[in-house]
Amino acid sequence: MWSPLLRELLQAFRVLPGVGPRSAQRMVLHLMLHNRTGGERLGHALLAALEQVGLCDQCRMLTEERLCPLCASTERDQSLLCVVENPADLIAIEQSVGYRGLYFVLMGRLSPLNGVGPTELGLEKLAARLDGGDIREVILATSPTMEGIATSDAISMLASSRGIAASRIAFGVPVGSELEFSDSGTLRHAFAGRAALGKDTAS
Amino acid sequence: MWSPLLRELLQAFRVLPGVGPRSAQRMVLHLMLHNRTGGERLGHALLAALEQVGLCDQCRMLTEERLCPLCASTERDQSLLCVVENPADLIAIEQSVGYRGLYFVLMGRLSPLNGVGPTELGLEKLAARLDGGDIREVILATSPTMEGIATSDAISMLASSRGIAASRIAFGVPVGSELEFSDSGTLRHAFAGRAALGKDTAS
Numbered sequence A, B: 001m002w003s004p005l006l007r008e009l010l011q012a013f014r015v016l017p018g019v020g021p022r023s024a025q026r027m028v029l030h031l032m033l034h035n036r037t038g039g040e041r042l043g044h045a046l047l048a049a050l051e052q053v054g055l056c057d058q059c060r061m062l063t064e065e066r067l068c069p070l071c072a073s074t075e076r077d078q079s080l081l082c083v084v085e086n087p088a089d090l091i092a093i094e095q096s097v098g099y100r101g102l103y104f105v106l107m108g109r110l111s112p113l114n115g116v117g118p119t120e121l122g123l124e125k126l127a128a129r130l131d132g133g134d135i136r137e138v139i140l141a142t143s144p145t146m147e148g149i150a151t152s153d154a155i156s157m158l159a160s161s162r163g164i165a166a167s168r169i170a171f172g173v174p175v176g177s178e179l180e181f182s183d184s185g186t187l188r189h190a191f192a193g194r195a196a197l198g199k200d201t202a203s
Helices: A004-013 A021-034 A036-052 A087-096 A123-131 A146-160 A184-192 B004-013 B021-034 B036-052 B087-096 B123-131 B146-160 B184-192
Strands: A077-084 A101-105 A137-140 A165-168 B077-084 B101-105 B137-140 B165-168
Touching: A004 A021, A004 B036, A021 A036, A021 B036, A021 B087, A036 B004, A036 B021, A036 B036, A077 A087, A077 A123, A087 A101, A087 B021, A123 A146, A137 A146, A146 A165, B004 B021, B021 B036, B077 B087, B077 B123, B087 B101, B123 B146, B137 B146, B146 B165
Parallel strands: A077 A101, A077 A137, A137 A165, B077 B101, B077 B137, B137 B165
Antiparallel strands: none
């Protein structure tokens, strides 16, 4: 019942995460019947982005310009550098934390068995950046997994060998969760990382 | 934190039904980081379909050819014509019923207040098709709403004035539903449309 072009479009929509056969069908019918202008906009935006977007020269975030909007901004604190594994982590931090420094996006984490070493993560570029002299503190926000922790350890060594302070975001029980359902590793970290209560820690 | 091209792409993804800001972000990151080939395929398929797909000359289903695959098929029963409101209804019937006849897609239902009259629904084309002499029975599968029923009444008159049999799909309680939650209109139709039980109605 589908013509060849529509069958191909149905298949093509399946590349999107979370889109199964029924959603693909709904999307195709919606664009064909109710929003052709929107469909054209999507097609052109997609091809333009795929053709032009690469990585920021300085922080490896996705951008079509030499520097991403954050690196190009004059309003960010140039002395703070937060290291994240991927663009989604950067976005999560930007959307929730009042962080005003810069970032470095590893695009992965150390995983020798999968062929991901220092080169793949751009650690030479990061080291050169630390040599630049602007950075005062490196904030490690890699994931709380074995590989993420190994990655943050390697980067903290890069920082300390240059006399730059390094810190890691806290591992602990998620706010709003039930303590009894936290796994033992999380609880162990939460205990080890407990903070003294005083006037200045109230939030 | 998003570059201009990516911000435009995020917005463009929002034209898809069921896609909010978070899914759009997930789609953009997935295509940019993990499946650029799939993204290009989607972009090209979308623009090609939007440029070339129109309506079937005979049944008004979406297709880029003069006749859609169903109308062009030699294996369908040319004497049966099922009238539906939109392509999604045609697809639902094709996917579940063992129907082997042809279709006519109204692309709407009579709704004078919204400017949808016989012309918008292609009823002249449908009448000409009925005049052709091939059709033996018209099966009305418009929606069980006031406007859908008015539409099917109008078409059943087109058929009967030409001596062609017209039938309407049954309104009744959905299979697998709880009887107590059926609305009164549905129950009234289910009672009025009850079928005698006998050897030949067992399914």
